[in-house]
Amino acid sequence: MWKKSFKQTIKGSIWKYTIGSLSAGLTVLLIGKNFLDMTVKKSVIFGICLFIALFILRYAYFVLRNTIIYIHNAYVDSIWGKAIVDLKDAYSEIHFIRKKERFNDKEFVETMIIFCDTLKIIFDRKTKANCCVSIKVPTTEDEQLETLEVKNLCRDTHHTNRDTSQYMSIKHSIIGNTPYRKIVNKILKGNQKNLAYVNNDIEHTPDYDNTSIECYSDGILPYKSELVYPIIPIKSVNSNNMKMKGFICIDCDQKDKFDENRYDIPMVQGIADGLYDLFVKRDNNRNHG
Structure with a gap:
């Protein structure tokens, strides 16, 4: 220096x-x-x-x-270095269940909750705020992407209170939610390189739709920024026959907490890619169960 x-x-x-x-x-x-x-x-x-x-x-x-730059880079490297260690443990659960010839839905969901909790730890540390992580999945397998509805498969253990009876009874359509709608439009257009949806100021985003808003009496969501990524492989032999398995949803109670240009998106993209095959195996187990 x-x-x-x-x-x-x-x-x-x-x-x-x-x-x-x-x-x-x-x-x-x-x-x-x-x-x-x-x-x-x-x-x-x-x-x-x-x-x-x-x-x-x-x-x-x-x-x-140069000292300020060094300290900042050391801090960033520390955050993502710890993230690698955290993800190692979470991926060990994925590899364990994947090696089993068959597994039930309870085992599958428990593994997904571990991933949600791990991602929450990582993004809490990175944002210095309170983040929530959930995985949304389609309610059916045979509908067109644009007409799909999604439901909450699981959520990190710190935010299960969001899964109220009212929330569970709402039809969460792709069309009725801006993040899902924009991501699906990209998939339909073949834009595989830029599938993430990042919104760092939800409250002031014009024409923002979210079916969960009606769950809150004041009409205000409990988060101010979000990162959503589809559970889809990064590369596929047959992209025309590739089915999206759901969405990884990360939200934060503060604005401007998700980085579109550095580590946030590539990390979530890699996780989605790693989870995809497990979702495929789960579907095969259910179809032949």
Whole structure:
């Protein structure tokens, strides 16, 4: 960091001009004589001191800036380093159940809850806020994507109070929910590279639809930002025969908490890809059970 800051200090067109131009250098050295009525000797000493002071200030600026960048990057790396450890344990549950010849729905849902709890821990740590994680699945297998309804398969254990009888009785359609609707439109258009829906200010989003709003007497959702991603493979041999298995939904009680450009989306995308085969195996178990 110190070496990098020093190199940045001596670089820059203005600094190079100031110390590299003879006329500019003489101007600084004689600034005391011309403006402060100093002798030439004192003016030269004053000019040298001014050079040194400017150099120190410039160097201190770059040290401070690079220190802030280093601390920020170390913090980010720490967050996602811990996330890797957390996901290792969650994926071990996936691998365990996947290796079984057959598993029942109770085992499957319990494994999904572990994933929801793990994602909550990760995003709570990252956002420094209260996040909720749930997995939504289609109510049927044979309907067109645009006419599907979804239900809550499971939710992290800290937010099960959201699953009220009123919530369970509502028909949560794809069309009636902006995140699902936009994601499905992308899938239908073959836009496989940008399937995430991120909204960092739900309250001020025009034409935002959510069928869960009617569950709350004040008409206000208990979250202000959200990240939604479909449970779908990143790559598929036959994309035309690929079925979306549901949605991973992460919401937060504060605004501007989800990053569209760094780690948030790739991590959730990788999780969705990892869960997809387990959903397929679950469907096969149920169809042949």
